[in-house]
């Protein structure tokens with residue numbers, strides 16, 4: 001059913017944690033997200049320390065704080081996009097080293113929180129990867145963490161450290177507004193996709209629809225169904241993550257076959273694994289848009305402004 005955003009209740013992303021001395025925090029650009037830390041520093045006016053980093057010949061990470069940090073409250077910016085495990089371990093090295101060097105506290109901004117799709121046991125015997133990751137962050141010394149559009153918001157509620165999920169739909173919608181698209185219908189898939197489509201449609205003052213999908217637990221193969229008429233319209237397909245591009249390509253293919261006039265593929269986290277982009281374009285999308293939580297040539301809009309506002313209190 002096509003739904004008009006005029007009738008929606010505004011989404012509430014309840015802040016749960018706080019009490020940081022926001023103005024005194026020093027940003028630290030980790031190896032994975034130095035570019036974003038720099039943008040965040042510019043947007044918020046907070047001091048930035050660029051971590052010194054190199055890889056040893058065997059691939060191990062070297063981390064050094066190039067200036068004194070004793071007594072400081074640090075906000076380390078380090079995304080967990082691929083190579084996830086390396087980026088996670090670097091985050092642990094930074095927190096542990098900082099506290100050892102006398103930092104007063106360390107908090108983390110992980111714009112992309114890896115392992116959030118493995119938040120429960122889909123098959124008996126599986127690791128609860130997200131739980132393990134959050135326990136690791138706590139053990140490394142992080143006091144709190146912030147992320148962007150986490151895949152499983154319900155799972156961070158029971159995290160051993162407070163995690164705030166900052167929503168980036170506003171940044172996406174602002175970018176879409178600059179494209180001059182007409183007669184947009186926002187399309188997404190599944191329960192979570194519905195929330196995202198609803199928020200984006202509301203910001204763009206347009207309608208949205210939700211496709212139904214099923215994913216095979218063993219092969220990962222996705223099938224999608226759309227009941228509404230999208231003929232002649234501009235379909236803005238939104239998803240939190242594009243990983244292999246399979247889900248997005250299926251949606252685009254379906255919309256194309258239903259006569260959509262233009263199809264734009266948009267996401268927050270563009271992991272773009274392997275031939276994801278080619279797959280999506282081949283299916284009929286005219287362009288792919290993602291944020292800079294995961295840096296790529298598809299990063300067309302930034303989450304820095306929203307992070308500065310939501311975490312550091314700057315507009």
Ligand code: R5P
Pocket residue numbers: 117190192222239240241242243244245246247248
């Ligand atoms: C699934 O629940 C997510 O919202 C994304 O649709 C999914 O992670 C995308 O993965 P892929 O690009 O591999 O289909």
